[in-house]
Amino acid sequence: MDTLLLARLQFATTTSLHFLFVVVTLGLVTLLVGMQTTWFVTGNPRWERLTRFWGQLYVINYVLGIASGILMEFQFGLNWSGLSRYVGNVFGAPLAIETLVAFFLESTFLGMWIFGWHRLRRGVHLALLWGVALTAYASAFWIMVANAWLQHPVGYRVRDGVAHLTDFGALLRNPTLGMALGHVLAAGLLTGGMLMAAVSAGHLLRRTTDFALHRTGLRIGLVTAALAVSLVQGFGFAQFGPVGEFQPTKFDGGPTADARIAEWTTRFGPGDYTPPALSGVGLGFMILIGFLLGGVWLLLPLLWRDWAIRLRFPLWLTLLALPLPFGAVILGWLAREVGRQPWAAYGLLPTERAVSGVDPGLMLASLIGFSLLLGGLTVANWTLFARHAARGAADPALGRPPDALDTEPRPTPAFA
Amino acid sequence: MAPVWYALLGLFFAGYLVLGGLDYGVGLLLARRGTPAAHRATLTALGPFFLGNEVWLVAAVGLLFGAFPTLEGELLSGHYPAVAGALAGVILVTVGVQLRSRVTGASARQGWERVVAAGSALAAFGWGALLAGQLQGVPLGVDGHVAGVTHLATPFVAATGLALTALVAAHGATFLTLRLPAADTPATARLARRLVTGALATVGAATALGLLADRVRATVRQPLPAVLLVVALVGALLVARAALGRGRPGVALAATGAALALPVAVTGAALWPAALVSTVDPAATLSVADAAASGPTLRLLGWLALPLLPALLGFQAMCWWVFRGRTDGRAPVYW
Ligand code: HDD
Numbered sequence A: 001m002d003t004l005l006l007a008r009l010q011f012a013t014t015t016s017l018h019f020l021f022v023v024v025t026l027g028l029v030t031l032l033v034g035m036q037t038t039w040f041v042t043g044n045p046r047w048e049r050l051t052r053f054w055g056q057l058y059v060i061n062y063v064l065g066i067a068s069g070i071l072m073e074f075q076f077g078l079n080w081s082g083l084s085r086y087v088g089n090v091f092g093a094p095l096a097i098e099t100l101v102a103f104f105l106e107s108t109f110l111g112m113w114i115f116g117w118h119r120l121r122r123g124v125h126l127a128l129l130w131g132v133a134l135t136a137y138a139s140a141f142w143i144m145v146a147n148a149w150l151q152h153p154v155g156y157r158v159r160d161g162v163a164h165l166t167d168f169g170a171l172l173r174n175p176t177l178g179m180a181l182g183h184v185l186a187a188g189l190l191t192g193g194m195l196m197a198a199v200s201a202g203h204l205l206r207r208t209t210d211f212a213l214h215r216t217g218l219r220i221g222l223v224t225a226a227l228a229v230s231l232v233q234g235f236g237f238a239q240f241g242p243v244g245e246f247q248p249t250k251f252d253g254g255p256t257a258d259a260r261i262a263e264w265t266t267r268f269g270p271g272d273y274t275p276p277a278l279s280g281v282g283l284g285f286m287i288l289i290g291f292l293l294g295g296v297w298l299l300l301p302l303l304w305r306d307w308a309i310r311l312r313f314p315l316w317l318t319l320l321a322l323p324l325p326f327g328a329v330i331l332g333w334l335a336r337e338v339g340r341q342p343w344a345a346y347g348l349l350p351t352e353r354a355v356s357g358v359d360p361g362l363m364l365a366s367l368i369g370f371s372l373l374l375g376g377l378t379v380a381n382w383t384l385f386a387r388h389a390a391r392g393a394a395d396p397a398l399g400r401p402p403d404a405l406d407t408e409p410r411p412t413p414a415f416a
Numbered sequence B: 001m002a003p004v005w006y007a008l009l010g011l012f013f014a015g016y017l018v019l020g021g022l023d024y025g026v027g028l029l030l031a032r033r034g035t036p037a038a039h040r041a042t043l044t045a046l047g048p049f050f051l052g053n054e055v056w057l058v059a060a061v062g063l064l065f066g067a068f069p070t071l072e073g074e075l076l077s078g079h080y081p082a083v084a085g086a087l088a089g090v091i092l093v094t095v096g097v098q099l100r101s102r103v104t105g106a107s108a109r110q111g112w113e114r115v116v117a118a119g120s121a122l123a124a125f126g127w128g129a130l131l132a133g134q135l136q137g138v139p140l141g142v143d144g145h146v147a148g149v150t151h152l153a154t155p156f157v158a159a160t161g162l163a164l165t166a167l168v169a170a171h172g173a174t175f176l177t178l179r180l181p182a183a184d185t186p187a188t189a190r191l192a193r194r195l196v197t198g199a200l201a202t203v204g205a206a207t208a209l210g211l212l213a214d215r216v217r218a219t220v221r222q223p224l225p226a227v228l229l230v231v232a233l234v235g236a237l238l239v240a241r242a243a244l245g246r247g248r249p250g251v252a253l254a255a256t257g258a259a260l261a262l263p264v265a266v267t268g269a270a271l272w273p274a275a276l277v278s279t280v281d282p283a284a285t286l287s288v289a290d291a292a293a294s295g296p297t298l299r300l301l302g303w304l305a306l307p308l309l310p311a312l313l314g315f316q317a318m319c320w321w322v323f324r325g326r327t328d329g330r331a332p333v334y335w
């Protein structure tokens, strides 16, 4: 086992895990903004109950998003010190901006939102959720700026073997950024919508109480998912343009790819410059899932007169389709990131020069240790998510009025 | 411009130790035996601040990557076990605190409390070990890479890790003295005083081991400021002890906070103008100026991030203002 392979494996596992949580964050926060704003405008308590129920699930999902995100951030320094050394001047800037502009505020706002029910004015409380949503989108934007730069380095000049920033605007105008960002954000909406529809469908199938609430959830979820899947498809196909132009070796060979490989061979010496086949496989299955999920449109007419609920099989379909968007996002990232190999920064920094000079034994221990740690916590997190989703909206802890009793058994009611 | 960014980096990391120290201190105290109600009250006291505290670490590392990329790579990978340990601790605390109240059943909650306590100890120890590792220098070669990790296995590193853990525990207990309902104050204040005394002992031990260690003496570039700052640290702890005795928990919390920020200042000042000192080849030593990103990157970060700083600090201050005061029966409960 060499250090490089282990470091790549670790990056792939943690990032994939991180992304499973953040797609849900990005999707649900958007829906929550809609629900809480509707509550604010109409004053209808039904929307408050929806906001509290889905808000609590959102916050539970957030837990592992943060935990895995912190590990992501440290991995650059721990495992990829060559990346900081050679391209840190350019690549580090969007990441630093992300943490200061987005995460710092996002966490601060979220803490105040969770604890601010019944304590802050309703307008302020709503503004905090808007703040959380905007900073979440900002973080997605800046991380995609960083990732797009690795896909297609721009706006830099190499001096003494180290890349220096020359034109920050070029990073923002990166042709591999725009469509990918739209695709990722739409994938978030699709996943959030599917999740909401599936949880609601589960309740409707089990005929739990709160029919009206879960009926609304199903409708919001399916409509969101349908709109989002079209966006996902549109942005997805639009990505082939920039990928074909700037990363000719990614998905297929051809004369442009051969020319690029010949150029690299003269500059970096002979080597294998074609990405592993895994990349194309990921792409194919993702597109398959994308078309399959397009079928959500067929369910929309069944919302008329609640046929979707009465017929029941549409509810089953919704429930069973839930793993699909999660599978697609992992496959999509495999396509994008494995397709970039053997480059850490395409055509500029080979992956093997980006990795730290850490002992393989240590790297293996780190890979196993952190995978077990995050894996275990993920299972715990999803179990709790499922349990709270199944429990329903009767009395979520989030936004519980201060005089209501906590569920915890305790002798004195001194601390509500 | 590099010194300004270095100071800002120090500010964020010190801010993390002070505020994250509250999380870990409170987390360590969850390891004590106590009624479920006492543990509930402890977590309620921390509640609204938890997310805003933890994110200072994220910001500090983002700043480290953006403004000092070379330092980031070598500092973190050169102290791999310390950083990985601290990171595992941070993850355990982040998840444990937030999930603890989402489970029902006393034993499941106790399980998550143990996770938080263990994570808190790991995190505090790990960051202490990282600072000590920087103070005793690393085997940084001219190729720019740190060779091996055995350089971390010294008594000084262990003592500093313990000292930071003890500081964090004292800080957490002082915070609870200020924040729990007034009826609980005398008992928590007594506990906090005992913990401050313990912190004094461990800080003394770490200082003595540092003064005795050849590697530390060879690494330190500015002995006088370093010693003065350590004296200030001890002074802060004495102030905290006296203030707890006189029933002034606010003063005491400011003092334990200063005591947690000072180790960062000691490290930065002691090594200045170096950021990472090589024990094998003086030519390989990384100075603050060499470690910094190049001019255009720093200017860009300055234009974008510095005007934002007041907003960042302002919203954090807003959080502390909204949820100020002692907790009572109407304090919001979530985790
Ligand atoms: C719900 C998730 C989902 C679904 C249903 C789809 N995708 Fe996707 N796709 C992603 C989620 C995703 C992603 C995880 O968000 C990726 C990874 C990187 C990125 O920019 O988006 C991605 C990457 C990605 C790439 C790689 C871009 C690159 O290598 O730079 C292409 C070409 C497509 N997608 C195209 C499609 C097409 C044509 C789809 C269906 C018709 C489709 N995707 C469905």
Ligand code: HEM
Pocket (backbone or CB within 6 Å): A008, A009, A011, A012, A013, A015, A016, A017, A019, A080, A083, A143, A144, A146, A147, A150, A329, A330, A333, A334, A337, A338, A340, A341, A343, A344, A345, A351, A354
């Ligand atoms: C948007 C921010 C991202 C950045 C900056 C980023 C950066 C990187 C870096 C530095 C590596 C290691 C070097 C390399 O192997 O080339 C890597 C590899 C990888 N990343 Fe990403 N990544 C991002 C997002 C993601 C996401 C969200 C996923 C998955 C869900 C992902 C999946 C992978 C995989 C599978 C690899 C391993 C590829 C291989 O080594 O063959 N990445 N990425």
Ligand code: HEM
Pocket (backbone or CB within 6 Å): A015, A018, A019, A021, A022, A025, A026, A061, A062, A063, A064, A065, A066, A067, A068, A069, A070, A071, A072, A073, A103, A106, A107, A136, A137, A139, A140, A143, A144, A184, B054, B055, B058
């Ligand atoms: C290599 C790449 C990445 C790194 C270093 C990274 C880092 C982080 C960190 C440190 C956090 C925790 C912030 C906090 O404490 O609040 C986080 C959360 C988050 N990340 Fe990532 N991330 C990466 C990839 C991505 C990608 C590809 C996306 C989306 C497109 C994304 C979106 C988010 C969002 C929305 C959050 C906040 C919500 C949540 O925690 O669930 N990240 N990330």
